[in-house]
Structures are given as structure tokens and as C-alpha cells.
Amino acid sequence: MKIGVIGAGSVGVGVCNYLLTLGSVSELVLLDNNLERAEGEVFDFRHTAALTFSKNTHIVPTDDYFSLIGADIVVITAGAQIKQGQTRIDLAEINSRIGVDIAKQVERVAPNATLIIVSNPCDLVAHFIAINTNFPRSRVISSGCVIDTARLMSIVANRVNLDPKNVFGYVLGEHGSHCFTPKSLISIAGQSADYYCDTHHIERICADQLLESVKQAGYEIFKRKQNTTHGISASVFRIIQAIMINERSVLPVATLLNGEYGLDNVVLSLPTVVGKNGAESILQHPFTEEEITTLESIATEVNKVVEQVALKTGLASVKA
Numbered sequence: 001m002k003i004g005v006i007g008a009g010s011v012g013v014g015v016c017n018y019l020l021t022l023g024s025v026s027e028l029v030l031l032d033n034n035l036e037r038a039e040g041e042v043f044d045f046r047h048t049a050a051l052t053f054s055k056n057t058h059i060v061p062t063d064d065y066f067s068l069i070g071a072d073i074v075v076i077t078a079g080a081q082i083k084q085g086q087t088r089i090d091l092a093e094i095n096s097r098i099g100v101d102i103a104k105q106v107e108r109v110a111p112n113a114t115l116i117i118v119s120n121p122c123d124l125v126a127h128f129i130a131i132n133t134n135f136p137r138s139r140v141i142s143s144g145c146v147i148d149t150a151r152l153m154s155i156v157a158n159r160v161n162l163d164p165k166n167v168f169g170y171v172l173g174e175h176g177s178h179c180f181t182p183k184s185l186i187s188i189a190g191q192s193a194d195y196y197c198d199t200h201h202i203e204r205i206c207a208d209q210l211l212e213s214v215k216q217a218g219y220e221i222f223k224r225k226q227n228t229t230h231g232i233s234a235s236v237f238r239i240i241q242a243i244m245i246n247e248r249s250v251l252p253v254a255t256l257l258n259g260e261y262g263l264d265n266v267v268l269s270l271p272t273v274v275g276k277n278g279a280e281s282i283l284q285h286p287f288t289e290e291e292i293t294t295l296e297s298i299a300t301e302v303n304k305v306v307e308q309v310a311l312k313t314g315l316a317s318v319k320a
């Protein structure tokens with residue numbers, strides 16, 4: 001399998017590291033406008049082949065999109081970082097333009113690739129890419145709430161003193177301020193969260209407080225190091241792995257909705273089957289009436305931002 005990573009920043013390089021040490025990739029292309037930076041990272045990575053028992057992947061540094069010819073998966077991490085005084089809409093305007101331009105160049109050389117969008121705000125960037133290119137919606141995947149869900153699992157696991165992989169739950173909606181945690185979907189060791197906490201004499205988990213802790217976790221990381229790297233890199237690798245080996249795992253990635261839960265033309269994270277064809281289907285969960293109302297209000301807020309960005313950028317926000 002051939003994979004391209006666009007953007008040699010900390011997240012792009014982190015994704016490469018996972019692919020080189022844990023993945024089964026025949027060719028890995030690291031593309032950046034700054035060729036020297038891409039070359040430096042690749043030359044550094046090449047020395048690890050003599051020290052690890054990972055696959056001997058052919059890794060290519062480039063600033064030329066033709067190097068992506070035939071790529072199966074392309075990860076887009078390139079884009080601006082939010083600056084002091086900038087609003088989220090300012091960042092969405094900049095990165096949506098960049099993302100669409102990148103996706104159109106990828107489309108010329110790798111029209112059958114699955115795109116994974118990481119550049120923030122990833123759901124908005126994915127929206128404009130899905131609308132302004134010919135990639136089918138199943139192959140334009142925002143990394144969405146996978147990282148938020150990982151944080152939820154870790155926070156709950158720490159509280160009940162278990163491995164995070166024994167915690168099940170989702171953060172859904174938008175990767176950002178507009179997200180929610182359906183308590184009906186949180187379980188611990190296969191048991192409902194309330195039952196597990198009651199039988200182990202642990203205070204019950206409040207979904208609202210848990211969601212606030214998830215949001216705060218990202219903020220605390222950003223406050224200390226001005227970016228988040230390791231968790232998001234692992235999240236992207238998790239999505240790639242599901243596609244690469246046709247895992248058909250259910251992950252809270254975000255795609256352009258087309259009638260699911262009564263919602264259209266909005267990119268939101270929902271429990272999605274991810275396999276060799278990308279985001280293959282969105283599962284129907286028996287959400288409560290309150291949870292459906294929350295999801296609908298999130299969609300409304302996200303669409304307001306989409307329309308603001310569309311007005312400023314001139315990008316289409318709805319398929320012609």
C-alpha cells in the first residue's frame with residue numbers, strides 16, 4: 001500500500017513514525033512545500049531501519065504532487081496554526097482554501113485515494129473538500145472525534161483503574177466546541193457505566209462533566225506545548241489501519257452526511273464502519289430524544305460556520 005502524508009509538521013511526522021514502526025506500507029511519501037524539511041525528516045527516519053524490526057518501507061521526501069501517483073491513502077495535515085487574536089472562523093477560512101487546493105492537486109494524480117483530513121478545523125476543511133472535489137463522501141474522512149473519544153476512554157479508565165481499552169464510549173458531533181457524549185453508549189468492561197460504578201462503589205460518571213474533562217484535556221496540552229501531537233497522530237494511524245487491513249472497525253470519524261439521523265450536507269462524527277472503501281456506513285444507534293435534539297442543534301451551529309466561511313472564501317458549500 002502507498003500512503004502520502006502532506007505536511008512535515010509535528011503531526012505529519014508523528015503519523016509517519018507510526019506507519020514506519022507499526023504499519024505495513026510499501027511506500028510512504030512525505031510531501032511539504034519546504035522540501036529541505038521533508039528531506040531532513042526522511043533522512044532521519046531512514047537511519048531507524050537498521051535499529052528496528054519494522055517493515056523496510058520505501059520513504060520518499062518531496063514537494064511534487066506527482067510523487068503521490070497511485071497513492072491509496074493521503075493524509076492532509078498541512079495548514080495554518082491558530083494565532084493570537086484569530087477566531088476559529090479565521091482559521092477555517094485559511095485552512096479550507098488550503099485544504100481544497102491540496103485535495104484538487106491530489107485528485108489529479110490519485111483520484112482513487114481515500115483522504116484523511118487532519119488540518120484544523122478538520123470537519124470544516126473536510127466539508128469543503130467533499131463539496132469542491134469529485135472524491136466520493138465515503139473517501140473524504142475527517143479525523144473528527146477519534147482523539148476526543150480516546151481522551152474519554154483514558155479519563156474514565158484512570159478513574160476506575162482499568163486499561164483504557166476496557167472502556168467503551170464515544171464523543172460525537174464536531175471536533176471542537178460542538179460535541180456531546182451519549183451516556184447511553186458508555187460502558188466499562190462490557191457493563192453499563194452506572195452498574196460498574198455501583199458494584200465497585202465508585203461515584204457514578206456524569207456525562208456532562210466527562211465531556212468537559214475531555215475538552216479541557218486538549219486545552220491543557222495546548223496551553224503547555226502550543227500543539228497536540230501524539231494523540232492525534234495515533235488517532236490518524238488508527239483510521240489508516242482500519243482502511244489498510246479492511247478492519248471494518250466502528251470509529252467516530254466525521255463524513256458528509258446524506259440523510260443519516262435526518263441530517264444532510266454537514267460533516268459530523270458519528271459511529272462509522274471504516275474499511276477498505278473508507279467510511280463504508282454510518283450506524284444507526286437508538287439515541288434518546290434528547291441526544292437527537294443535541295445532534296440536530298450541533299448540525300445547525302456547524303452549518304452556520306460553513307456558510308460564513310463559504311461567503312468569505314467563495315468556496316461552494318453545497319454540491320451542485
